[in-house]
Amino acid sequence: MSVHIPSHGGSHSASPWTPLRAAIGTFAAAVVVFGLGFQFVSAVVFIAAGGLALGAGAGVLGAVRALKSSLSRDAMPPPLASFAAIFLIVGVTFGGLGTLRFVTLPGTPPRVAGVVPNPFASQPPTTATPAPATTPAATPTAADTPTPTSSPGPSSSPTAAPRTVTALPYHADWSKGLAGWAVTSNWQLVDGVLTNDGKAGDNKISATAPLDLTSTRDYVVEGDFDLVRYGDYNSGSFGFVVRSSDDLTGYRVGHCSNGGFSGCDYNTYVAGIWEAGRGNGLVHAEFKPPPQSWHHYKVEVKATTITFTVADLGVNLTTTDNAYLTGTEVGLWARGCQVSVKNFTVSAAP
Numbered sequence: 001m002s003v004h005i006p007s008h009g010g011s012h013s014a015s016p017w018t019p020l021r022a023a024i025g026t027f028a029a030a031v032v033v034f035g036l037g038f039q040f041v042s043a044v045v046f047i048a049a050g051g052l053a054l055g056a057g058a059g060v061l062g063a064v065r066a067l068k069s070s071l072s073r074d075a076m077p078p079p080l081a082s083f084a085a086i087f088l089i090v091g092v093t094f095g096g097l098g099t100l101r102f103v104t105l106p107g108t109p110p111r112v113a114g115v116v117p118n119p120f121a122s123q124p125p126t127t128a129t130p131a132p133a134t135t136p137a138a139t140p141t142a143a144d145t146p147t148p149t150s151s152p153g154p155s156s157s158p159t160a161a162p163r164t165v166t167a168l169p170y171h172a173d174w175s176k177g178l179a180g181w182a183v184t185s186n187w188q189l190v191d192g193v194l195t196n197d198g199k200a201g202d203n204k205i206s207a208t209a210p211l212d213l214t215s216t217r218d219y220v221v222e223g224d225f226d227l228v229r230y231g232d233y234n235s236g237s238f239g240f241v242v243r244s245s246d247d248l249t250g251y252r253v254g255h256c257s258n259g260g261f262s263g264c265d266y267n268t269y270v271a272g273i274w275e276a277g278r279g280n281g282l283v284h285a286e287f288k289p290p291p292q293s294w295h296h297y298k299v300e301v302k303a304t305t306i307t308f309t310v311a312d313l314g315v316n317l318t319t320t321d322n323a324y325l326t327g328t329e330v331g332l333w334a335r336g337c338q339v340s341v342k343n344f345t346v347s348a349a350p
Contacts, residue, residue: 168219169347170211180210186334196238198231198338203252203279205241208331211346217326218302218349226294228338230257236337240299241276242306243327248277250327253299253308255289257337271315273306275323282306283319294342302349 173179175192184206186197200206213219221240230236239254257269272284289295289310300307304325308317330346 168216169345170209172209172344174342181331182208182210190340192342194332194341194344196334196337196339196341198229198236198334198336200335203237203276203333203335204247205244205250205276205329205331205333207333207341208329209344209346211330212328213330213346214326214328216348219330220298220300220347220349221330221345222296222298222347223332223344224294224342225254225289225297226340227255227289227291228340229291231336231338233258236335238334238337238339239297239332241329241331241333242299242301243324244276244329244331245327250276250324250329251282251301251306251321252276252279252333253306254297254333255287257288271308271310271317273308273317273319275321282321283317285315285317287313287315289313296343300349 244250
């Protein structure tokens with residue numbers, strides 16, 4: 001006798017929608033997670049981020065249950081399926097909004113090319129504001145030309161002074177003032193003698209004669225110098241500047257002690273000829289002028305030859321150089337030592 005025992009719950013076949021439901025749930029969960037991540041990163045809508053978290057959880061739960069039902073052939077209880085479906089819809093909605101916002105929100109990646117300027121790209125020229133037009137000044141007459149003052153200020157270069165083409169020979173007359181000389185504040189007149197206080201810190205031309213030597217190539221410059229005292233550590237230099245057009249051209253001819261020139265090293269005393277701008281030494285010889293005594297210095301520039309003599313002290317230097325064959329200015333320099341000058345003259349070379 002056979003006994004038939006019926007199954008307890010009966011047989012349930014898997015729903016044909018179960019695999020599709022699992023795929024939709026998985027895709028929706030991915031969308032939700034992506035949107036959730038963006039919402040958190042951007043920190044724009046905090047409440048939406050919370051809703052995304054709930055929706056993502058529900059979507060993942062629904063996808064897992066659907067997948068489990070597909071594998072075990074156990075149908076999902078209708079109440080739980082409805083609950084998961086509701087939260088799945090909410091999650092997909094917020095996730096979709098987050099994704100859409102990521103794609104379309106202005107200012108988010110990818111950025112439009114050219115928003116950030118390229119530091120290596122050439123920049124367009126800046127348009128400068130045009131300066132207001134000025135009426136050109138009338139050409140001054142001789143009566144309108146101001147007389148240069150004897151104290152032009154603390155500049156290391158002499159204040160520009162009008163220079164005229166003067167027939168040689170020229171003799172500086174300082175008995176009544178500077179007579180057109182352009183000097184720095186380190187130079188002062190004392191009873192017709194041009195004196196330097198020794199406080200200048202460079203080797204630039206600092207006292208310029210009121211001569212325009214544009215058309216005069218060859219000439220002789222002479223003057224009496226008194227070295228009153230050196231500066232610190234017996235350092236200083238002074239002499240003539242010839243064939244100069246600015247602070248960086250021409251020649252310096254005179255004396256230096258520890259002046260930083262070529263051939264004028266520490267604790268050496270020399271007479272020499274140097275390029276005015278770079279200070280390159282062209283020729284030098286040992287020379288230590290006695291302090292507080294007057295001596296006659298003379299330099300001649302003729303074609304490419306430069307000659308420097310101090311006859312009573314045995315100085316006689318000659319060199320050849322092609323760098324500066326012309327120049328508009330002639331004058332003096334003094335750096336780091338007190339010096340006095342008188343009887344300054346310029347004459348045509350023989």
